[in-house]
Amino acid sequence: MAYRRIGSVLLAAVLTFTPAGVPAARAVTGPAPGGPGIDQPYLPADKTGFLTSADTRSTVWATVQRAGGLGEVFYPDLGTPSVRALQFVVTGPGGYAVRAEQADVTTELTGTRSLSYRQTFAERSGRWRLTVSWTTDPRSAVVLAALRFTTRGDRPLRLHVVHDPALAGTRGDDSGRTEGRVLIAADGDVAAALAAAPALTATSSGYAGVNDGWTDLLADGRMDHRYAAAGPGSLVQTAETALTGRPGHRDATLALGFAASGEAARGVTRDALHRGFPRISREYAHGWSRYLDGLDRPPAGTDQRLWRVSAMVLAAAEDKTHRGAYVAAPAAPWAFGRDDPSGPYHLVWARDLYQIATGLLAAGDRAGANRALDHLFAVQQRPDGSFPQNARLDGTPVWDGLQLDEVALPIVLAHQLGRTDPRTRAGVRRAADFLIGFERDGNRAPWTPQDRWENQSGYSPATIAAAIAGLVCAADMARTGGDTAAQRRYLAAADEWRSRVRDWTVTTTGPYSARPYFLRLTKDGQPDRGTTYDIGDSGPAGVDQRRVVDPGFLELVRLGVLPAGDPVVRNSLTVVDRQLGVPTRRGLFWYRASFDGYGEKADGSQWDYPLPAGSGITRGRAWPLLNGERGEYLIAAGEPAAAREQLAVMARATGPGLLLPEQVWDRRPPYAEPGTPTTSATPLTWTHAQYLRLARNIAEGRVAERPAVVAERYLPRRSGPGGLSR
Secondary structure, three states, X not given: OOOOOOOOHHHHHHHOOOOOOOOOOOOOEEEOOOOOOOOXXXXXXXXXXXXXXXXXXXXXXXEEEOOOOEEEEEOOOOOOEEEEEEEEEEEEHHHEEEEHHHOEEEEEEOOOOOOOEEEEEEOOOOOEEEEEEEEEOOOOOEEEEEEEEEEOOOOOOEEEEEEEEOHHHOOOOEEEEEEOOEEEEEEOOEEEEEEEEOOOOEEEEEEOOOOOHHHHHHHHOOOOOOEEEEEEEOEEEEEEOOOOOOOOOOEEEEEEEEEOOXXXXXXXXXXXXXHOHXXXXXXXXXXXXXXXXXXXXXXXXXXXXXXXXXXXXXXXOEOOOOOOOEOOOOOOOHHHHHOOOOOHHHOEOHHHHHHHHHHHHHHOOHHHHHHHHHHHHHHHXXXXXXXXXXXXXXOOEOOOOOOHHHHHHHHHHHHHOOOOOHHHHHHHHHHHHHHHHOEEOOEEOOOEOOOOOOOOOEEOHHHHHHHHHHHHHHHHHHHHOOOHHHHHHHHHHHHHHHHHHHHHHEEXXXXXXXXOEEOOOEOOOOOOOOOEEOOOOOXXXXXXXXXXXXXXXXXXXXXXXOOOOOHHHHHHHHHHHHHHEEEXXXXXXXEOOOOOOOOOEOOOOOOOOOOOOOXXXXXXXXXXXXXXXXXXXXXXOOOHXXXXXXXXXXXXXXXXXXXXOOOEOOOOOOOOOOOOEOOOOEOOHHHHHHHHHHHHHHHHOOOOOOOHHHHHHHOOOOOOOOOOOO
């Protein structure tokens, strides 16, 4: 490819400047051999930072890896990774070469009012130290890093950057080239430019596992390859920076910009470098501070930093093109890291969107919650009134499962928001009609093809609670809209299902207690029958349904279907604590269900397909969001001090950067500290939303998201012993 001469004085000054004492860039050679290279999965999901500008003009998001450097960088939307990794290598004389993540790596949140992060890489002998501060440009799709590299001793060292693109959400179709001192990568109508100030001193584009920066630099400590171009294939680009650790050569700014073409990407990168990291990072921090100024104050007694981080994480999880589309997590745990295009955590789930919206409401972001509801009814809802199991940001369904709680919870959210506009009313009616019209074997009942954990069908207390609450809320909206016939239909179904929820899901013959207790679900609505089923996710096969419990029955209390003092609820809590409780020094956590296999392999390594039933290959660990659900129950039960303890336990589950995970380690192998984040999705937006909600509910002394119309219909009208109050 012919190289274009850049006439811009600014570009020449910023991107070709070579400081004194640093050798000029050596000439690049022809195209790299050995394509297409090997495919590599996305990096582990235990992120320690998640950053994007609060400004919607900047359509780029970046994740910070626990091990160091960046993991997925998303562009042009939050459902499309366009970078697999951006990492560092330190080299020196005598073949010295070490990946920076082999040093001691720490990540810290650098402010109390911004998603701003700094990583420190400290070589264990003290020979070198690298600090990297990350930000994104509020005006464009550029990620910037302020680098400071210091060394000790007389032997010179060099800092290199290894960029592994995954443009357009695929890892194997990228092409790369060098233009001047800039690395360009492209895949169709998505391109990236990597540049630095002072300018990069050497560049190369190669293939993963063949002639990339890792294989080149780690072989002899030298950048032997300087290929001018590579691809299409599994592209990896390598750059030598001007940093040696010596005085005058310790600081640089790295910029990675994105646009629809290489020329445009180079332009936004050049402009960001010209404005500089200090100015851009101040603009970035000011944008988040302005967002926080529009929210409620953190409730007294709450970890204020975690409260603000949780609010910002939820806001950051919203796509900037498809407004109201909030993803489950900016990560791809375990086998999902192989997905191409990217995996399910980058999708929008109706249930998670309900959780996120109620978290936004708890923080004071009513506008964000309303955008989420608009997305549910205007983008995701199907003509029959149902919602897809999950969908891309534009509403295109991906998985084909049906979960009745995902149909019901948008109704509850609409009622909580007080939405009475025609489109919302129509969407609520379609959803409610779907719930009461859904049949299985000719029987209209709240049997769900998938429960909230998505791997089982049956009569689930959590799903039935959502369905009852949804129908009562829909009836109230029908009443205010003058549709008394629909009101009667919805209430009749809700009343019948409430009267039968124990018959469908409470066993009196189970092995865990002589008294009745709720099951996770029943396959047949016969809880005293020893019906068996396979747990899934490598869990055991043929398990008696009376041996499988989870805390999902607490949704009946949270949504106002049953009182907190219900004796079956209280006995079920005893059973759950005994069967699923995970005591740690950080507090008591819970597994999500009996025999759960949704987690790492037994030795702590990442699970992968296939997962043969009954193999026990994988083990689900504990879920901090369940502490939030328990805390909300305790508020309903009139135990605020115990609820505050659950909030504190959630805070102790954070990793570096104050991000809350999907799961924390238990006391089984790999014997990491129990109560600390696993390699599950971190941050999980549901967990952050639950933290915000519990904090607000504690402050208000009530479960704010409980629909009053449900509680008024089903709960005792005056307080009494055992937490029977509303």
